[in-house]
Amino acid sequence: MTIAPNADPGPIRARDLAAHQHPILHRSLLQIATSVVPYVGLWVAMVWSLGISYWLTLALAVPAAGFAVRTFIVFHDCGHGSFFRSRRANEIVGFVCGVLTLTPSHDWWYSHARHHATSGNLDRRGIGDVWTLTVDEYRARSWAGRLFYRIVRFPPFMLLVGPIVMFVVLNRFPSRGARAREVRNVIATNLTLAALVGGLIWLIGWQAYLMIHLPVILLSGGAGIWLFYVQHQFEDVYWERQEGWDAASAAIQGSSYFKLPRILQWFSGNIGFHHVHHLSARVPNYALEACHESHAALRRAPTLTLRTSLSCFGLQLWDERRQKLVSFGEARRSRAVEPSSETSGGRASGMATTS
Numbered sequence: 001m002t003i004a005p006n007a008d009p010g011p012i013r014a015r016d017l018a019a020h021q022h023p024i025l026h027r028s029l030l031q032i033a034t035s036v037v038p039y040v041g042l043w044v045a046m047v048w049s050l051g052i053s054y055w056l057t058l059a060l061a062v063p064a065a066g067f068a069v070r071t072f073i074v075f076h077d078c079g080h081g082s083f084f085r086s087r088r089a090n091e092i093v094g095f096v097c098g099v100l101t102l103t104p105s106h107d108w109w110y111s112h113a114r115h116h117a118t119s120g121n122l123d124r125r126g127i128g129d130v131w132t133l134t135v136d137e138y139r140a141r142s143w144a145g146r147l148f149y150r151i152v153r154f155p156p157f158m159l160l161v162g163p164i165v166m167f168v169v170l171n172r173f174p175s176r177g178a179r180a181r182e183v184r185n186v187i188a189t190n191l192t193l194a195a196l197v198g199g200l201i202w203l204i205g206w207q208a209y210l211m212i213h214l215p216v217i218l219l220s221g222g223a224g225i226w227l228f229y230v231q232h233q234f235e236d237v238y239w240e241r242q243e244g245w246d247a248a249s250a251a252i253q254g255s256s257y258f259k260l261p262r263i264l265q266w267f268s269g270n271i272g273f274h275h276v277h278h279l280s281a282r283v284p285n286y287a288l289e290a291c292h293e294s295h296a297a298l299r300r301a302p303t304l305t306l307r308t309s310l311s312c313f314g315l316q317l318w319d320e321r322r323q324k325l326v327s328f329g330e331a332r333r334s335r336a337v338e339p340s341s342e343t344s345g346g347r348a349s350g351m352a353t354t355s
Contacts, residue, residue, distance in 0.1 A: 012248065012252070012279065012295060012297040013248060013279075014248075014279055014282075016295065017276070017279065017280045017282075017283055017291055017295070019294075020280075020283045020284075020287040020290060020291040020294075021082070021280060021282040021283050022085075023082060023083055023084050023085050023284050024284070024286075024287075025084070025085075027284070027286050028083050028084055028284070028286075031070070031285075031286060032074060032093070034070070035067055035071045035073070035269075036067075036071050036074065036096075036097065036100065038063075038067045039064060039067035039068055039070070039071050039100065040100075042060055042063060042064040042067060043064060043212065043213075043216075045060055046060045046061065046064065046212045047204055047208065047212065050204075050208055050212070054211065057211065057212065057215075058215055061212075061215040061216050062219065064216050064220075065215075065216050065219030065220035065223065066220075066223075066267040067267075068100070068101060068220035069220050069223055069224060069227075069268055069269070070266075070267055070268075070269050071097050071100055071101055072097070072101045072103070072220070072224060073268070073269030073270075073271060073285050074093065074097050074269075075093075075097035075098050075101060075103065075105065076112070076269075076271075076285075077269075077284055077285050078090040078091070078093050078094030078097065078105070079094055079105065079108065079109030079112060079113075080109075082281065082282050082283060082284045082285075091105070094109070095185075095188075095189070098189060099192050099193060099196065101167070101220075102167040102168065102171055102217070103167065103171050103189075104171060104182075104185050104186040104188075104189035104190075105185060106181055106182050106185035107174055107175055107178055107183075107185050107186050107189075108171070108175075110175065110178060110182050111127050111128040111175040111176075111177075111178075112128050113128075114127040114128050114177075115127060115129050116281055117247075119232065119250050119251070119254055119255070119278060120237070120238040120239050120240060120245065120250030120253075120254035121239075121240065121241075121242060121250070122134070122239050122240060122242075122245075122318070122320075123241055123242040123245075124242065126176075127175070127176065127177065128175075129232065130228070130232060130233055131149070131152060131153075132233070132239075132317075132325075133317055134317065134318045134319070134320055135318070135319050135320070135321075135326065135331045135334075136320070138317050138331065139331075139335075149316075150316075150328070153316045155313040158225055158229065159222040159225060159226060160218065160222065162221065162225050163217050163218050163220075163221020163222050163224075163225065164218070164221070166221060166225070167217055167221050168217065171186075172186070172190055173186065174186045197209070227258070227271060227272075229312065229313075230256065230258060230304055230312045231255055231256050231258055231271075231272075231274040232254065232255060232256075232274075233312050233315060233325065234256055234302060234304060234312050234325065235311075235312075235315060235324050235325050236302060236324055237253070237254050237256075237302075237324075237325055238250050238253035238254030239254070239318050239320075239323075248279060250278070251275060251278035252275055252278075252279065252301055253301075253302065254278070255274040255275040255277070255301070256272075256274060256275065256301065256302045256303065256304045257272065257273060257275050257292070257298075257301040257302065257303045258272030258273075258274060258303075258304050258305075258309065259272065259303055259304065259305050260272050260305075260306065261306070264306075265289075269285045269286075270285045270286065270288040270289055271285065271288075273288035273289055273292045275292075275298060275301040276288045276291050276292050276298055279298075314327050315327055316328055317331050319331065319334070322334075
């Protein structure tokens with residue numbers, strides 16, 4: 001990860017991004033045409049490819065997974081009300097995209113909104129974020145609790161097992177704290193999926209369905225988890241207790257600018273400009289780059305590349321004394337020299353101010 005010299009971006013607020021906070025109808029429709037349409041088309045092509053070679057099917061699963069990620073970004077923006085001006089349009093398109101990506105719209109949007117409201121807040125963890133323990137919390141757990149945490153944070157588990165757990169299992173149930181509206185949405189999504197999947201199995205058989213859709217889930221889900229993980233799990237990420245937490249500081253310091261090659265930036269719907277998105281979720285994904293380029297403060301955000309992002313997977317615990325994410329090994333080696341009970345007072349949150 002790199003941070004620009006003189007890294008304090010100065011005060012910046014969500015209202016400073018107002019010029020970029022308006023959906024543009026033709027751009028939103030174009031994004032649907034370059035996301036949802038090719039995803040569905042490739043799924044149909046994969047059915048056809050089974051009669052030729054399963055290797056061809058697997059080859060088609062790669063771009064299909066990429067378009068599934070783009071479809072999820074459309075779904076994500078609809079939840080923030082940033083894709084269309086019409087709330088009804090956001091809800092309808094969001095529901096359809098949610099079905100295509102195995103995700104109940106209103107329930108996921110509810111937990112994701114809580115993630116935005118609590119990102120970087122140590123006292124409000126647990127909804128819509130990556131499970132993160134402090135060093136002291138980890139040490140206080142039983143051996144079984146520590147083992148479970150290690151398994152969940154183990155990269156192969158997150159990227160290979162995580163997509164099945166998340167999209168196939170957990171998304172079939174309401175999230176913790178869900179209200180009646182979200183519960184109804186989960187039921188409606190599950191019933192729609194049952195009809196859709198049941199119809200596809202009736203047409204092509206359950207073996208063909210799994211041979212097609214399982215690789216797509218694994219590839220797209222793994223990519224999605226990886227993207228979300230590195231955007232909030234890097235060494236100098238922002239975490240503060242409630243009394244010192246600041247929303248804008250959490251957005252700028254606690255969300256990375258994930259600088260991807262152009263083709264991956266396109267398939268990921270510009271979500272690598274995550275610091276901009278967290279500062280103002282009303283900016284549509286297709287306006288994030290222009291917004292980033294228009295403000296010097298945003299260009300000084302913590303920056304990751306494909307190469308440097310790999311180091312994020314070696315960081316598992318938040319060290320409150322040193323104000324940084326550390327590995328299990330670092331936490332173990334530092335135990336002998338750290339104070340036993342006192343923690344540091346936290347970093348000053350001078351990089352940004354709240355709106």
